[in-house]
Amino acid sequence: MPLISHDAVVFDCDGTLVDTETSWNRAYHHLFDHYGVPLDPAARTRLVGLQLSELGHALADLLGHPAPPEQLGRTIYALVCDNVGAGVNARPGAVELVTALHGTRPLAIATNTPVEIVTGYLERIGIRAAFDVVVDCITAGTPKPSPAPYLHACMMLGVEAARSIAVEDSATGTTAARAAGMFIIGVPSHRDLALDADLHAFSLHDPAVWEALGATDSVFSQTRGRFCA
Structure with a gap:
């Protein structure tokens, strides 16, 4: 795919740039074990991409409503915050791609995850300074x-x-991105997720992603080491 004309790139964070599976799974398993309910793969997939209110209600349904949804959602956030960075790694190609794009155009994060958690993730993998805005x-x-x-x-x-x-x-x-009128690159964190995207890839290493964004190895070489966490 040729370069897509654009003025900025806005990334999601959890599951897109950062593999937070271990961190969130640890929190979910702790909560589910506490209530004596098994966490099966289908239930885990249902929780992907939810914000606090939706997450609380989904947890309440899955756990049999042992506590108010808001309390369950905030409990999960607290568990993740207490262990931010634990088991967190960059998604394949994330650091390389962000490094290649840094300084060539504005970059931002748009996420449902609280800024304090996201900042910890980005610092952990060394790319926080690449982003002009975190929303x-x-x-x-x-x-x-x-x-x-x-x-x-x-x-x-x-x-x-x-x-x-x-x-x-x-x-x-x-x-969300479709409603905003943006061109969408979809890189699903779970291969069984169906995404409404203009370009589909299973990794940020995919040459089609780099080509669409105008990121090249030469750009990566020029920007290597330009920033640090």
Whole structure:
């Protein structure tokens, strides 16, 4: 795929740039074990990409409503915050791609995950300084699948959403980016996830992703070491 004309790139974080599976799985297993409920793969997939309110209600349904949804959602967030960085690694190609793009165009994060958690993730894998803007659902006012996080990130970058590219791993995220009018690169964190994307790839290493973003090995060589966490 040839270069897609764009003014900025806005990434999701969890599952897109950072493999948070271990960190979140540890929190989910702790909560489910506490209530004596097994966490099966189908239930885990159902929780992908949800913001706090939706997550709390989904957990309440899966656990048999042992506590108010808001309490369950905040418990999971607290468990993740207490162990931020534990078991967290960059997704394949994430550091290389972000490094190649850094300084060549504005970059942002649009996520449903609280900024304090996301910042910890990005610092852990060494790319926090590459991003001009980090927007969570609290900053945006409304979580994905609303387009608000993407629209707010583009506004803060001073670019039009229609002239920007979103990189996403979840159906919730692609729905948000589609509503914002963005070109979407879908890189699912779970291969069984169906994404409404303009370009599909299973890794950020995919040459089609680099070509669409205008990222090249020569750009990567020039930007290597330009920033640090």
